[in-house]
Amino acid sequence: MLAEKRLLADLEGLNSPGRETLQERVYQELKRAMMQGRFAPGSALPLRSVAAAMGTSLMPVREALRQLAAERAVEVLPNRAFAIPKMTRAILADLGRTRLLIEGEAARLAAVRQGPRIADQLIALRDKISAATGAHDRAAYRSYNQEFHFCIYSAAGSPVMLHVIETLWLQAGPYLNLSFSDASGSPIVSQIRHEEAIEAMQKGDGEAARDAIVADISDAMEWIMPQLE
Amino acid sequence: MLAEKRLLADLEGLNSPGRETLQERVYQELKRAMMQGRFAPGSALPLRSVAAAMGTSLMPVREALRQLAAERAVEVLPNRAFAIPKMTRAILADLGRTRLLIEGEAARLAAVRQGPRIADQLIALRDKISAATGAHDRAAYRSYNQEFHFCIYSAAGSPVMLHVIETLWLQAGPYLNLSFSDASGSPIVSQIRHEEAIEAMQKGDGEAARDAIVADISDAMEWIMPQLE
DNA sequence: GCTTCCATACTGTGATCACAGCTGCTATGA
DNA sequence: TCATAGCAGCTGTGATCACAGTATGGAAGC
Incomplete structure (x- = not known):
């Protein structure tokens, strides 16, 4: 029992990279892509397109984009659509x-x-x-x-x-x-x-x-x- | 037709306050409550409890909390649970x-x-x-x-x-x-x-x-x- | 009496679906 | 020929559900 627990604890450490949520992965991936300038300024980021590109449903993408929006890394248009901010x-x-x-x-x-x-x-x-x-x-x-x-x-x-x-x-x-x-x-x-x-x-x-x-x-x-x- | 359009345009301005999303309202409400110190430091913010209190489903609450977390206004515990940060x-x-x-x-x-x-x-x-x-x-x-x-x-x-x-x-x-x-x-x-x-x-x-x-x-x-x- | 185990309730996550609003095109009318 | 009505396809929003992991309670065993 104790050995089992120890094993689980060890595996837990190994699992932790895989244990990251999809939302987290989408967030990191978008962030990375943005900082590399892969998106044109002002270009839209439709939920479904991003979700399809990441192979997930809309939900993790929505949360990731909202988090990025809170950090001012993406813009929320009046239409509530997400977009790469245009820099002046x-x-x-x-x-x-x-x-x-x-x-x-x-x-x-x-x-x-x-x-x-x-x-x-x-x-x-x-x-x-x-x-x-x-x-x-x-x-x-x-x-x-x-x-x-x-x-x-x-x-x-x-x-x-x-x-x-x-x-x-x-x-x-x-x-x-x-x-x-x-x-x-x-x-x-x-x-x-x-x-x-x-x-x-x-x-x-x-x-x-x-x-x-x-x-x-x-x-x-x-x-x-x-x-x- | 033209008059109708003008009317709609006028109403649009009036509608805009009501047009705020639930997520926005939950966000503002939480923010207000937090700044008034209504939550004890370290206290948990379970999605379902907040949703019930606001009379919405989990979704708007999730996004509002994640936005607050991005602003460091709430903390995300290792359990991925949300909580009021403890101030040292x-x-x-x-x-x-x-x-x-x-x-x-x-x-x-x-x-x-x-x-x-x-x-x-x-x-x-x-x-x-x-x-x-x-x-x-x-x-x-x-x-x-x-x-x-x-x-x-x-x-x-x-x-x-x-x-x-x-x-x-x-x-x-x-x-x-x-x-x-x-x-x-x-x-x-x-x-x-x-x-x-x-x-x-x-x-x-x-x-x-x-x-x-x-x-x-x-x-x-x-x-x-x-x-x- | 204390430890251990298991069941239950509760946590956040994520997929799916229904819906309302908007946009742009196309077909129909004057 | 041009304006307009309507349809089709998008957009994000929000509810509901299924699920896996975790903490907690009590009961059974030592």
């Missing part, structure tokens, strides 16, 4: 301003509280980013860049800020792809900011860390902005 | 720190961009707050205080920040009630901060506006914190 220059600027504020503060906190402790992880990620840039692997670049930033933000020790930042990235996510729609030098500029951030973390210098992150975001925004519309 | 001192402090940052900045923006234009509204709200305080009407106080703050935040012209602030209030909402669990002087302190805020708005002084809001939030936090646990 004004909204993107607003998003950028808010990111500067909160991600800058998170970076400052991270440097002060955990700075030297995460420097090694950041250096490893910087190397991966360099490799991805060299290989012109945009997907890898985006992925590692995101890891780099969130490695810092996680170290701030503020779950509330972390969640806010995640929702901001989710909203801006699809449009960050624009930064790499051609082979221009934007990523290289970013590398400089990352160096500055690493240095600030090593020193535990909060103000320098904030400045580095603020500059990084500003660079990206300046790059993306003229490409809109 | 650490989380409340985190929430407070984030509020200082973003609400302070929103106040600064509001003062610079629209300061004098909203001063009259703020003065009117201040008077209502005074009246509510004098009458010991806690519900009215809470309501007008919220209006006062969001009057400022709306004037910042940043929909992104406004939404973030709303989610922060929703998370902290139930615990703000603690500030008035007895007849102590906390609201009076708050009034001083409001005066400072109004003055800053009249002058269009961003820094002063930020300081006033930061002080207001800090006061409230300092008041609530020891009452927790």
Whole structure:
């Protein structure tokens, strides 16, 4: 009996990935696709189409979309239909301003509280980013860049800020792809900011860390902005 | 025909309040009840109980709760059950720190961009707050205080920040009630901060506006914190 | 008296169906 | 030829049901 229970407990751990609800899977899948910019801005997301694509009924899709809508990642039209939000220059600027504020503060906190402790992880990620840039692997670049930033933000020790930042990235996510729609030098500029951030973390210098992150975001925004519309 | 169409168009406007979905109504009702602190922290929200209380089926309740969960206003337990989150001192402090940052900045923006234009509204709200305080009407106080703050935040012209602030209030909402669990002087302190805020708005002084809001939030936090646990 | 087991009730999940509103097309009329 | 009525196909909403997992209660065994 006891052995059986132990076995079940072990299996439980193994089951847990499969134990995720369909709703969860649909949510994650949509989120991933959106952040990769797979949907055109303004395009509709009919429940039945998404459900058919995912091989589920309408229900998990409805809940996943509503959750994404609550996070402002998808829009609810007056018709109550779901759609990918259209990004305007004004909204993107607003998003950028808010990111500067909160991600800058998170970076400052991270440097002060955990700075030297995460420097090694950041250096490893910087190397991966360099490799991805060299290989012109945009997907890898985006992925590692995101890891780099969130490695810092996680170290701030503020779950509330972390969640806010995640929702901001989710909203801006699809449009960050624009930064790499051609082979221009934007990523290289970013590398400089990352160096500055690493240095600030090593020193535990909060103000320098904030400045580095603020500059990084500003660079990206300046790059993306003229490409809109 | 044309007249008929016009009539329908007119009726459409009238219908719109009734056209809200059940899900929307359940969502609003739950939100309102939560912000008034009607649910004990940690208490469960079984779908069927809520549905019975609202007189609907499970579906609208499920979607409303999931939306609230996305906003961190309710918690999803490992059992996938919904519950009112338990607030710890650490989380409340985190929430407070984030509020200082973003609400302070929103106040600064509001003062610079629209300061004098909203001063009259703020003065009117201040008077209502005074009246509510004098009458010991806690519900009215809470309501007008919220209006006062969001009057400022709306004037910042940043929909992104406004939404973030709303989610922060929703998370902290139930615990703000603690500030008035007895007849102590906390609201009076708050009034001083409001005066400072109004003055800053009249002058269009961003820094002063930020300081006033930061002080207001800090006061409230300092008041609530020891009452927790 | 304490532990163990089993039945029952209750949890959220997800599929299916009926329905109302809207959109766009087509056929019919002037 | 053009306007209009009506039909067909979409849309999301919400109720109902079946189901699997979990907690809880009491009863039977040690």
